[in-house]
Amino acid sequence: xxxxxxPGLLLLAVGLTPACAAPSGSGEPGAxxxxxxxxxxxxxxGDRSSGKTITVAPSGGNHRTIQAGLDAAAAGDxxxxxxxTYKENVSFRRSGTAAAxxxxxxxxxxxxxxxxGRAGVGIDISSKSYIxxxxxxxxxxxxxxxxxxxxxxxxxxxxEIRDNVVHHIESSEDAHGIALYGTSATPMTDILxxxxxxxxxxxGTSESLVLNGNVTNFVVSHNVxxxxxxxxxxxxxxxxxxxxxxxxxxxxxxxxxxxYNITSAQNPAYEGERAADGIYVDGGRDIVIERNKVDNSDIxxxxxxxHRGRTTSNITVRNNFVSRSYQGNIMIGGYATSVxxxxxxxxxxxxxxxxxxxxxxxxxxxxxxxxQNNILHARSGNDYVSSGSNNRNVRVDNNIFFGASRxxxxxxxxxxxxxVNPLLVGPPSDLHLxxxxxxxxxxxxxxxQSGTSDIDGAPRTSGARIDIGAxxx
Numbered sequence: 001x002x003x004x005x006x007p008g009l010l011l012l013a014v015g016l017t018p019a020c021a022a023p024s025g026s027g028e029p030g031a032x033x034x035x036x037x038x039x040x041x042x043x044x045x046g047d048r049s050s051g052k053t054i055t056v057a058p059s060g061g062n063h064r065t066i067q068a069g070l071d072a073a074a075a076g077d078x079x080x081x082x083x084x085t086y087k088e089n090v091s092f093r094r095s096g097t098a099a100a101x102x103x104x105x106x107x108x109x110x111x112x113x114x115x116x117g118r119a120g121v122g123i124d125i126s127s128k129s130y131i132x133x134x135x136x137x138x139x140x141x142x143x144x145x146x147x148x149x150x151x152x153x154x155x156x157x158x159x160e161i162r163d164n165v166v167h168h169i170e171s172s173e174d175a176h177g178i179a180l181y182g183t184s185a186t187p188m189t190d191i192l193x194x195x196x197x198x199x200x201x202x203x204g205t206s207e208s209l210v211l212n213g214n215v216t217n218f219v220v221s222h223n224v225x226x227x228x229x230x231x232x233x234x235x236x237x238x239x240x241x242x243x244x245x246x247x248x249x250x251x252x253x254x255x256x257x258x259x260y261n262i263t264s265a266q267n268p269a270y271e272g273e274r275a276a277d278g279i280y281v282d283g284g285r286d287i288v289i290e291r292n293k294v295d296n297s298d299i300x301x302x303x304x305x306x307h308r309g310r311t312t313s314n315i316t317v318r319n320n321f322v323s324r325s326y327q328g329n330i331m332i333g334g335y336a337t338s339v340x341x342x343x344x345x346x347x348x349x350x351x352x353x354x355x356x357x358x359x360x361x362x363x364x365x366x367x368x369x370x371x372q373n374n375i376l377h378a379r380s381g382n383d384y385v386s387s388g389s390n391n392r393n394v395r396v397d398n399n400i401f402f403g404a405s406r407x408x409x410x411x412x413x414x415x416x417x418x419x420v421n422p423l424l425v426g427p428p429s430d431l432h433l434x435x436x437x438x439x440x441x442x443x444x445x446x447x448x449q450s451g452t453s454d455i456d457g458a459p460r461t462s463g464a465r466i467d468i469g470a471x472x473x
Contacts, residue, residue: 043194044102044159044191045132045160054077054078054080066086069081070090071093073094074094075095075096075097075099075130079103079104081107081111083108084111086111086112087114089115090122094128103132106135107137111136112136112139113136114140115138115140115142115147115169119147121149122138122141122148122149123136123138125150125152128156132160132162134160134161135163135164138164139165140168140169141170142170146171148169148175149169151178153181153182154183155186157186157188157189157190157191158190162192162193162194166196166199167197167200171202172268172269173204175201175202175203176208176209177201177225178198178208178210179206180211180218182212182241183213183242184242188216189215190218191215193211193219194221195221196223196224198224199224201228201229202228203229203267204267207232209223209234210236212237212241212249213236214246215242215252216250218249220255221254221256222256223257225258225260225262226260227262228262229267230262230264230269230270230276231262232279232280233257234277235282237312238310248285249287250287252284252288254279254287255288255290258293259293259294259295262278262297263298263326277297277299278292278297278299278322279292279300283312286313287316289315289318290316290320290451291451291457292320295321295324300328301320301322302330302331303317304332304333308340311340311343312343312345313344315342316346316348317330317350318347318348318349318450319349319454322353322355323427325356327355328361329352330350330361331362332362333362333365333366333391334364340365341365342365342369344368346370346449348370349372349373349454349466350375350469351374351422351424351469352374353377353427354379354403358385359378359382360374360385361387362385362386362387364389364390365389366391366394367393369391370395371394371412372446373399373444373468374468374469375422375469379403381404384401384404385410385412387410398442398468399417400419400439400442402421402422441465441467444465444466446466455470455471460472
């Protein structure tokens with residue numbers, strides 16, 4: 001769970017099938033491999049539906065409660081929930097299998113799991129595998145000990161959470177919209193969280209969507225997360241959730257998500273402090289954050305570690321639109337010198353627009369940061385790139401700077417800086433490049449490090465050279 005921070009602060013990769021994993025140097029596929037296979041991957045459950053359909057309906061179905069339907073389901077079966085409001089807490093009590101397929105909980109339009117008058121978890125998946133939850137609305141779980149809309153825990157693997165709506169999950173202490181906690185010595189692996197909406201949640205010191213602990217090989221994609229009073233998406237390590245040596249969310253991709261209106265300003269746990277990230281990596285490693293749109297959050301994208309002596313590492317932030325953050329649009333490193341570190345962080349081809357506190361803030365304890373091919377459209381009087389303490393091996397190169405200084409990038413020198421108007425179409429709502437933009441064909445070719453697609457999924461290079469910023473015109 002996320003703590004208060006002082007101000008300043010799959011799946012199936014190429015070649016994988018649900019029954020096997022591809023070897024790599026660490027025994028797990030890396031984030032770039034996961035990204036390469038994303039377009040072709042049907043998800044851990046594939047398109048198999050080998051079993052029967054069990055219907056849940058207020059009347060006329062096989063069962064009148066969702067729990068009864070799940071209890072009757074075997075591997076490969078689909079529990080189809082008809083429109084209606086179901087007031088219960090439900091859990092999966094058996095797994096699917098690689099051979100027969102997932103157990104699927106599928107909601108039709110209007111299928112609502114309602115927690116009014118209830119605490120706890122709406123849909124619970126604990127150490128179960130080959131499970132799909134799709135199309136459900138989960139709402140109104142409030143109070144008690146950490147209410148959660150959809151919870152996955154233990155060694156659960158080969159999991160799909162997709163196209164659900166989760167809203168009004170509330171606690172003044174801790175709550176989550178969707179939470180995946182790898183608590184077992186056996187990693188939680190092959191996870192797809194896709195196409196969900198999480199909104200209007202009161203989260204205390206916790207997060208809208210979180211992957212925490214011993215979780216690996218995941219894709220978090222196409223989710224819309226908005227109007228919540230704490231962090232939008234979080235990848236966490238070093239909180240003691242998983243076993244020592246494996247207590248990090250790792251080897252994953254965060255892609256094509258839309259996150260907006262994320263602020264702790266009215267969160268009583270923060271006493272007016274604005275410190276909620278749109279997307280946050282706190283202790284994770286080997287994660288690619290790309291093609292996301294983050295607007296009007298306290299912090300846009302942050303890569304840090306809150307635990308002294310612990311390091312967030314090997315994170316690539318590329319091809320994102322990030323705008324109007326209260327602190328910084330991208331922030332790197334520990335929020336204080338007394339907390340953790342960030343190492344080997346790449347910030348590439350992003351388009352950043354008018355954060356209140358600055359475009360890129362390298363806080364403290366960072367080693368090995370590359371900032372290249374970005375557009376930094378700042379507010380007048382702000383630094384484009386600023387630095388705290390204990391930051392080493394920072395390279396700023398070939399970025400476009402506009403709106404503040406016409407000669408200085410801030411605390412670091414950019415030898416190929418361009419202080420020109422990038423000619424964005426219509427900021428802040430549209431950060432694409434307009435005709436005649438000096439960003440066109442002005443980037444440095446970074447090979448695969450820049451990714452294969454721009455913010456819209458178009459080829460990353462379409463002219464003589466890659467463009468600067470997230471959009472390839």
